[in-house]
Amino acid sequence: MRAKKFRMKKGGAVSAIMLLLLLAIAMIDGCVQKQKFEPKAEKLNIYCLDVGQGDSTYILFPDGKSMLIDAAEEDSNVYRLLEEYEPEYIDYFVITHPHSDHAGGAKDVIENYEIGQIFMPDAANTASFFEELLTVIESEEIPVTQAKTGTLIYESDDFKAEIISPREEGYNDLNNMSAVVKITYGNNKFLFMGDAEKAVEEDITSDVSADFIRVGHHGSNTSSSKGFLNRVKPKYAVISVGEFNNYNHPDGEIVKRYKKMGTEIYRTDEMGTISVVSDGVDIEIKTQR
Numbered sequence: 001m002r003a004k005k006f007r008m009k010k011g012g013a014v015s016a017i018m019l020l021l022l023l024a025i026a027m028i029d030g031c032v033q034k035q036k037f038e039p040k041a042e043k044l045n046i047y048c049l050d051v052g053q054g055d056s057t058y059i060l061f062p063d064g065k066s067m068l069i070d071a072a073e074e075d076s077n078v079y080r081l082l083e084e085y086e087p088e089y090i091d092y093f094v095i096t097h098p099h100s101d102h103a104g105g106a107k108d109v110i111e112n113y114e115i116g117q118i119f120m121p122d123a124a125n126t127a128s129f130f131e132e133l134l135t136v137i138e139s140e141e142i143p144v145t146q147a148k149t150g151t152l153i154y155e156s157d158d159f160k161a162e163i164i165s166p167r168e169e170g171y172n173d174l175n176n177m178s179a180v181v182k183i184t185y186g187n188n189k190f191l192f193m194g195d196a197e198k199a200v201e202e203d204i205t206s207d208v209s210a211d212f213i214r215v216g217h218h219g220s221n222t223s224s225s226k227g228f229l230n231r232v233k234p235k236y237a238v239i240s241v242g243e244f245n246n247y248n249h250p251d252g253e254i255v256k257r258y259k260k261m262g263t264e265i266y267r268t269d270e271m272g273t274i275s276v277v278s279d280g281v282d283i284e285i286k287t288q289r
């Protein structure tokens, strides 16, 4: 199944027998592998994937376009986790910053799925995984757009996905170079902070009030400053962390800070993959466990 199964489109004619065979395999596969979350058509479907210590979010826009934000560590096998959602094509792939817990699995994703466009900040890492990633992006000839304040990812009717940080002049710290993604759908707003820290939280000038926040830097106390949270006032927060991680993420004080605001907290280490569905008015959250 790992082979570039969705690349057959490129390959030209497939015989009728082959098609029937594939159909049969797909049917058997469908029976065995029960889908955990059924994506809801014409809604915004956000899946905060359970990837251990790292970050990866798969998103289906209301019109069916798809976006992946980060691909966690290489050994979390995000490209395999994605099979459950059967993406035929990933329209937008945001690689927030070049740390391995966000970008480590990106190469495998690119090798296994067709990607329309990549967004990444102007930040580099000399680690071999990142150099290999850049080589693959180049050899697959995927267009890359620099992620920075004001970069528009996609917009239609009452839907918008945009990047609101890093600022043009950049930052010395790689975490702060994180592409921060904001999605607006009808009345609902969503923030994906990457590993951005306090300096960024202070610099962002866009409206950051949001119903939902993908908590910055795995709930570390480097992020989620009081001033910023007062601007966001999220109803729901997702923290992506591995069980018993070496960093003691999330920080206890930070968790308290969210709870004090009345924010409902969801953690991937305790609840597995977290599904967030919005119709532009209401938000429904389901967890794997």
Ligand SMILES: [Zn+2]
Residues within 6 Å of the ligand: 054, 055, 099, 101, 102, 195, 217, 218
């Ligand atoms: Zn991280």
